[in-house]
Amino acid sequence: MADTSSITSSYTSGNVHFTGLGNGTDFDTLIDGLVKAESAHLTQLQTWRATWEKKNTAFQELNTSMLALKTALEKMDTMNEFLTKTATSTNSTVLTATADSGAEEGTHKVEVNQLAQNKIMATATGYSAGSSVINSSGGDQILQYVYKGTTYNLTVPTGTTLEGLANLINNQPANPGVKAAVISDGSNYYLQFRGMDLGANATLTIGAGTTLTGFNAADWNTTQVNQNSQVKVDGWPPSGWISNASNTVSNIIPGLTLNLKDSAPGSTVTLTIGTDLEAVKENVRTFVTQMNTVRAKIKEITKYDEQNKKGSLLTGNYGVDIISQNLKNIVADKGVGFISYNTMGLTEDTYVSLGQLGITTDAQTGSATIGLLLLDEEKLDEVLKNDPTAVAKLFSADYLGESKSPAFTYESLVKGTTQAGEYQLSVKVKADGTGIESATINGRAAKITGSWGITGAAATPESGLAIRLDARTAGATYDGVVTVKLGKTGELASELADLTDKSDGPLAILQNNYKDIMKSIDSKIDYEETRLDRYKKTLKNKYARLDSLLGYYDKINSQLTSTIKKLDSSS
Numbered sequence: 189m190a191d192t193s194s195i196t197s198s199y200t201s202g203n204v205h206f207t208g209l210g211n212g213t214d215f216d217t218l219i220d221g222l223v224k225a226e227s228a229h230l231t232q233l234q235t236w237r238a239t240w241e242k243k244n245t246a247f248q249e250l251n252t253s254m255l256a257l258k259t260a261l262e263k264m265d266t267m268n269e270f271l272t273k274t275a276t277s278t279n280s281t282v283l284t285a286t287a288d289s290g291a292e293e294g295t296h297k298v299e300v301n302q303l304a305q306n307k308i309m310a311t312a313t314g315y316s317a318g319s320s321v322i323n324s325s326g327g328d329q330i331l332q333y334v335y336k337g338t339t340y341n342l343t344v345p346t347g348t349t350l351e352g353l354a355n356l357i358n359n360q361p362a363n364p365g366v367k368a369a370v371i372s373d374g375s376n377y378y379l380q381f382r383g384m385d386l387g388a389n390a391t392l393t394i395g396a397g398t399t400l401t402g403f404n405a406a407d408w409n410t411t412q413v414n415q416n417s418q419v420k421v422d423g424w425p426p427s428g429w430i431s432n433a434s435n436t437v438s439n440i441i442p443g444l445t446l447n448l449k450d451s452a453p454g455s456t457v458t459l460t461i462g463t464d465l466e467a468v469k470e471n472v473r474t475f476v477t478q479m480n481t482v483r484a485k486i487k488e489i490t491k492y493d494e495q496n497k498k499g500s501l502l503t504g505n506y507g508v509d510i511i512s513q514n515l516k517n518i519v520a521d522k523g524v525g526f527i528s529y530n531t532m533g534l535t536e537d538t539y540v541s542l543g544q545l546g547i548t549t550d551a552q553t554g555s556a557t558i559g560l561l562l563l564d565e566e567k568l569d570e571v572l573k574n575d576p577t578a579v580a581k582l583f584s585a586d587y588l589g590e591s592k593s594p595a596f597t598y599e600s601l602v603k604g605t606t607q608a609g610e611y612q613l614s615v616k617v618k619a620d621g622t623g624i625e626s627a628t629i630n631g632r633a634a635k636i637t638g639s640w641g642i643t644g645a646a647a648t649p650e651s652g653l654a655i656r657l658d659a660r661t662a663g664a665t666y667d668g669v670v671t672v673k674l675g676k677t678g679e680l681a682s683e684l685a686d687l688t689d690k691s692d693g694p695l696a697i698l699q700n701n702y703k704d705i706m707k708s709i710d711s712k713i714d715y716e717e718t719r720l721d722r723y724k725k726t727l728k729n730k731y732a733r734l735d736s737l738l739g740y741y742d743k744i745n746s747q748l749t750s751t752i753k754k755l756d757s758s759s
Contacts, residue, residue: 215728215731215732215735218731219724219727219728219731222723222727223720223723223724223727226720226723227716227720229716230713230716230717230720233709233712233713233716234713236709237706237709237710237713239501240702240705240706240709241706242501243501243502243505243702244699244702244703244706246489246501246502247507247695247698247699247702248699249485250482250485250486250489250508250511250695251688251695251699253481253482253485254482254511254684254687254688254695255684255688256478256481257478257479257481257482257680257684258680258681258684258685258688260474260475260478261475261478261677261678261680261681261684262677262681264471264474264475264583264584264677265584265586265675265677265678265681266289266584266586267288267289267290267580267581267584267585267586267588268288268289269584270289270468270471270580270583270584270675270677271289271463271468271576271577271580271584272463272464272467272468273287273288273289273291273293273443273461273462273463273464274287274461274462274463274464275287275291275444275459275460275461275462276459276460276462277457277458277459278457278458278459279452279457280449281449281450282300282448282449282450282451282452282455282457283298283300283446283447283448283449283457283459284447284449285444285445285446285447285459286444286445286447287443287444287445287461288443288444288445289443289577289580290442290443291441291442291443291444291461292442292443292461293461293462293463294460294461295458295459295460295461296421296422296441296444296458296459296461297421297422297423297456297457297458297459298419298420298421298422298446298456298457298458298459299419299420299452299453299454299455299456299457300417300418300419300448300450300451300452300453300457301418301419301420301429301451301453302415302416302417302418302451302453303417303435303448303450303451304386304387304415304416304417304432304433304434304435304448305386305412305413305414305415306382306383306384306385306386306390306412306414307382307383307390307391307392307410307412307413307414308380308381308382308383308410308411308412309380309381309382309392309408309409309410309411310371310378310379310380310381310408310409310411311378311379311402311403311407311408311409312407312408312409313378313402313407314373314375314376314377314378315350315376315377315378316376316377317350317377318349318350318351318370318372318377319349319350319351320349320350320377321347321348321349322344322348322349322350322352322353322400322401322402322403323344323345323346323347323348323400323401324346324347325346325401326346327346328343328344328345328346329343329344329346329399329400329401330342330343330344330397330398330399330400331344331353331357331394331398331400331403332394332395332396332397332398333366333381333392333393333394333395333398334391334392334393334394334395335364335365335366335383335390335391335392336364336365336383336385336389336390336391336392337391338364339395339397340360340364341395341397342356342357342360344356344400350370350377350379351370353368353379354368354369354370354379357381365383365384365385365390366381366382366383366384366392367381367382367384368380368381368382379403380411381408382412383414385414385433386414386416386417386433386434386435387414387415387416387432387433387434388414388415388416388431388433389414389433390414390433391414392414393405394407394408416431416432416433417431417432417433417434417435417437417448418430418431419432419437419440419446419448421440421441435447435448435449436448444459444461446459463576465569465572465573465576468572468576468579468580469565469568469569469572471583472545472547472563472568472583473563475547475583475676475677476547476561476562476563479515479519479561479680480560480561482515483512483515483559483560483561484560486508486511486512487559487560488500489501489502489505489508490502490503490504490505490508490509490512491503505698507694507695507697507698510694511687511694511695514683514687515680515683515684516549518676518679518680518683519542519547519549519561519676519680520541520542520543520549521541522540522541523537523540523541523581523582523585523673523674523675523676523679524608524609524673524674524679525585525588525608525609525610525671525672525673525674526539526540526581526582526671526673527540527592527610527669527671528540528541535592536592537578537581537582538574538575538578539571539575539578539579539581539582540582541582542582542676544571545567545568545571545579545582546563546564546565546566546567546568546570546571547561547562547563547564548561548562548564549561549562550562580675581673581675582675582676583675583676583677584675584677584678585673585674585675585678586674586675586678587601587603587606587608587672587673587674587678588672588673588674589601589653589670589671589672589673590670590671590673591655591668591669591670592668592669592670592671593613593666593667593668593669593670594658594659594668595615595657595658595659595666595668596613596615596655596656596657596658596666596668596670597655597656597658598654598655598670599641599654599655599656600652600653600654601652601653601654601672602651602652602653605651605652606644606649606650606651606652606653606672607649607650607672608672608673608674608679609649609650609671609672610669610671611629611630611644611650611653611669611670611671611672612629612630612631612667612668612669613627613628613629613642613655613666613667613668613669613670614627614628614665614666614667615627615628615642615657615665615666616663616664616665616666617657617660617661617662617663617664617665617666618662618663619662619663620662621660621661621662621663622639623636623638623639623640624636624639624640624641624642624657627642629642629644629645629648629650629653629655630648630649630650632645632648632650633645634650637654640656640657640658640660641654641655641656641657642654642655642657643655653670653672655670
């Protein structure tokens, strides 16, 4: 007789455990266990993919912090943005001023003799209403006016009202800069006609070709003449005035724009120019903070646990290493175009590296801020007090050309073409002293322009750089240096633009590579899921047949048991 207890006992297959066979057997649990055991490779793929996803996310976060740094740097990558100058006035009702980074600290006494004005005139004869018809001739008439030397003819149709004429003037196609308005003295209505430009040359007169009745030259009163502003600065000129066709004057004191508010003949206003050192310090703090945000992010994703000998997510990643090193190099190196030596009678730059300004990298082992920038504010205060312009140059010189040699004058460059850097000059004067015989820049032949000018050759770093030779002894050779300075903010912003470039930047390339890897893993996961699905279906079919067979044997077993009981009872 078969031992049925052995059929209903426990069965084990690898990690799969089940009890009972035949009817009531938990085949679903059995199949799930088998599929789970077969899913080891799928689990490995899913874990692998999650790791690449985390790396990709870390890249995205690093890219975001780098773009934030780039944005912060671009807000202070010019001298005017970085070096805040102030201009205070002793009488702001007469005169105010704004100072850019080129303004020198000091005071100026300004006398405003008169303001620049536009021409304003109004009709002498009033009308009872703005809707009064001013052309009832039955045909077109002409209003001719001369503005800034050019004659304009305006056609005024019959039936035009006073307000209609103002509308015709204001909406004249290609309006040259004149305006009209209907004004009232409380009893009658008049047409006011004015030029919009200030200055003595902004003349406005009624032309002799006017046929519009009541609007000829003799029919107008001039209420304000056009004139230039007149000022005297620090007592100059001793006789006469500095004249401008505007009340915003920026061509007198370098870096200073005068805003004339009112005239005050016979009295002077004192302007005091200073530097907002606290604003400059705040820019430096922002620089350090933003740089540290990126450095901290890089530390986080590349740190190595010495105690457990375990790296983090991107430890040793070559792309992050490139980014980290490039940014560190720019911070640590001297500024592009800055020189710290004094040979050949050259004028050296006051500050050439951030370390001179109190910005250093924490290299103290065990320090919580190791690898991050530290700012010594006392040192910064000292250098700012000594030469704030030199500090600003190191941060925000924006392709600033300077001659370091008395024999040469820097003239100009082509932004976007001429590269920042240091350029060694060698120029020989003709034997007869009539001009330059030969010239090189950094050892490369330069183009001679005119008698005493040289320009960097095309397709070279100095392309577009224009220099003038001032020392002109016949037959002599002059050596010198011209620099084109690029401050740290501009240099870093440019580097960050490259590093975060959506097409060619290392982050973009790595992210694309990682996306390709994840895509490949996704394909393998799909394949595995399909394979396991087929495997599960196969198991279900197999155990369905087994279940049927066991049911059959269970039925036979029951029948045999019943027969044996009957035989025992009859014996």
